[in-house]
Amino acid sequence: VTAASGPPASDHLRRLLYRADGAVTGDMPVEVVIPDTAEDVAEAVRNATAAGLSIVPRGAGTGLSGGASPLGRAAVVSLMRLDRILDVDPDNRTALVEPGVRNLELSRHTRADGLMFGPDPSSQSTCTIGGNIATNAGGPRCYAVGSTTSHVLAATVVLGDGSTVEVGADYADPIGLDTRAVVVGSEGTVGLVVRALVKLSPVSEATRTVLCAFARLQQAGDATARIVRSGVNATSIELMDRTTIAICENFTQAGLPLEAEAMLLCEVEGTDLTIGEELADLERLASEAGAYLVQVAESEEQATLWWRARKGAFGAVAQLASNYHLHDGVVPRTRLVEALERVQEIGRRSGTLIRLVAHAGDGNLHPLIPYDGSDPEQSERVHAVSEQIMDVCLEMGGAVSGEHGVGVSKVHLMDRVFSAVDLEYQGHIRCAFDPDAVMNPRKVLPSPPSCAERIVPLDSEMWV
């Protein structure tokens, strides 16, 4: 493959490495291409499709839904070598980046200008802006700042025929039909983002991390509701239950309250003058909800350690067993505790240990189920439990969240969030960009009808 400057893609070990993302093992890729430039990406796409292969894009491979896992005869196109921060414009608060730039690296780079990239997935030290765009990634702060789609102004996208299209406009809110928003969250099914203009957000003058411990899960939910309604400038409200606290503490020795039934980890922002009032308000609200402990991090080190404990929850669970199943459901914020209690009940009834983590501020729950994937009985039980949890979210008027992507592992749930007609129009859009269905096929949307069935009738003269 001439487009790749790396070693030959036929290398077995490399193909093995690119067979799975963080959780889902796919088919062995026919080839792996690691281009250096946008032009090489386009050439790699042309070469691969000419060879009859489909295209599976890959960033850091931290996804957990199989978006980057190959299916069928596929070429994996890694975008990790397109890793330059091309421009930072502090006055207009934008950065022009290549897709392989790591999330945290961008925020570190712009910190000197008092700016940061808003979304902060737990994998932010590893995951890339391209991957964030592909999955419309969230993170603790997204409760306050919205998911990735609110932070992307424009992008350059390589399509399945190797051509390039620009979506969005540099200094304007979207005008025309918002092709930019179609690309964000499409997990490579529309095209490969090879350059993006992203918004940067101001870093607050003062930021504090607060740990609130509760004897009952219900109290943590109540505190969340009070904080959200109060107008306290909490930019993150993260919930962990007793079992998750235990493994995270064991993993990081961060000093988490092992005796608590639930805890909230909150980030509060303000100015040096206002932060005291914000903290006092938060403390009062948490106490009113029944917190027996409200502790403000005494140093940046302590705050960092607490956040490392929270953001390391998946890693900590991963150490418990050979496999783990991650849910990514969302319910109306007001019904979060009810949802979590029902998930706990499902765990008790089925004899399955379910560890609860949630972006409480936006009703996004992440139950984690460690299990031994080599044991068919365990795998089957976890699968059944998983379906029950998703039923709970959907019954409560919630949805499958897209925070970790739909990929392949949640694609069968899409027709419970959307009607057949709603999905059909999503499929129409996909066909418009990828008529030959070569871009990450069988991801995101459930078994779409053939693009050929979507031929437009010939009596459409009104356009001309």
Added chain:
Amino acid sequence: VTAASGPPASDHLRRLLYRADGAVTGDMPVEVVIPDTAEDVAEAVRNATAAGLSIVPRGAGTGLSGGASPLGRAAVVSLMRLDRILDVDPDNRTALVEPGVRNLELSRHTRADGLMFGPDPSSQSTCTIGGNIATNAGGPRCYAVGSTTSHVLAATVVLGDGSTVEVGADYADPIGLDTRAVVVGSEGTVGLVVRALVKLSPVSEATRTVLCAFARLQQAGDATARIVRSGVNATSIELMDRTTIAICENFTQAGLPLEAEAMLLCEVEGTDLTIGEELADLERLASEAGAYLVQVAESEEQATLWWRARKGAFGAVAQLASNYHLHDGVVPRTRLVEALERVQEIGRRSGTLIRLVAHAGDGNLHPLIPYDGSDPEQSERVHAVSEQIMDVCLEMGGAVSGEHGVGVSKVHLMDRVFSAVDLEYQGHIRCAFDPDAVMNPRKVLPSPPSCAERIVPLDSEMWV
């Protein structure tokens, strides 16, 4: 037309009234339908297309780009009778509304719950949520909160064949392909929004309005840059030049500084404790930039009066002459003053009075040119000046803004913001939703190729 409960649509006066929006006169509509329910909207669409008519949706008709102005043989479908606020959910901060609900009416309704709808177009007392969605409307506060697309979670949309599709999901960030974002800003070319679930934003505990007056335009631009960079919680930064100040003062007697070369009207938000510091910061920054007057509104009445003056600028200009031309260009925020100075220069050279209003915070300029449309010489000169202004914006790396919609009056500029390929993909999306090209044809996108040319090749078996 049986779907409409109103009087017969053949009524000449009514058709005359629905021939134009706030600025652009189109063709006489063949009929005007004013349905009462979503079902009636679908039936009206079916009846009209069966009669060979295209569909032109209309809200309050406050648009200024001709989005609601009929072209060719069209039925205007007014959505003003679908005007119910169906539900307000304060805990989840959402409202379910019909499209005919007026913008300000929604914010007034939710104010008791401490909530408001974020976007605040100057026409907010009249314009509707449906119109805001159609044009992806902005407003002074959109500098801080983003345009309408950031405030719409989901919508029910009637398509050109009378069928209904749901876009977006109620409690999740967009998942799948973001059809929701495609509908927002599509000005009815995708379908008619008959119901929308919108986000509500918290009303700040303390809000103050500040008027800053400057002897030079450059200083107002400098103050804007300082305020934006400082992190002061200014949620609106509006700029008016001397000529606009004069007519607005004449119109409202708000006590504006007639001797100033430029003024900024800013809204600052915070809590009762913090608002003092925010105001002190703003005052210092404006003074450092050279403001000779910084005045905080002494009462809510005074603030309301100042805002009425600003938001009435278009109305004030409209009183000066039989017609006025409104620009809606956007430039990188840092180049706003340069752009305004070049616009002033264009006015001087051509002997045209151009009045400057701008959403300074986000680089969105609204030069206003009053003229007598019955005078061909004047009309031609205004048209030429208008093209020169748009050239300035585009040369400076800016764009046509979509804040007031693209409609018909800016459609010829789209190919200067987007390449032919970029526009082609926007056209693909449009065709996917409206294959028969009956939905507001010739709006938003420049002369697209026939949908029939977009037939997908038959070799697309990979989908199945």
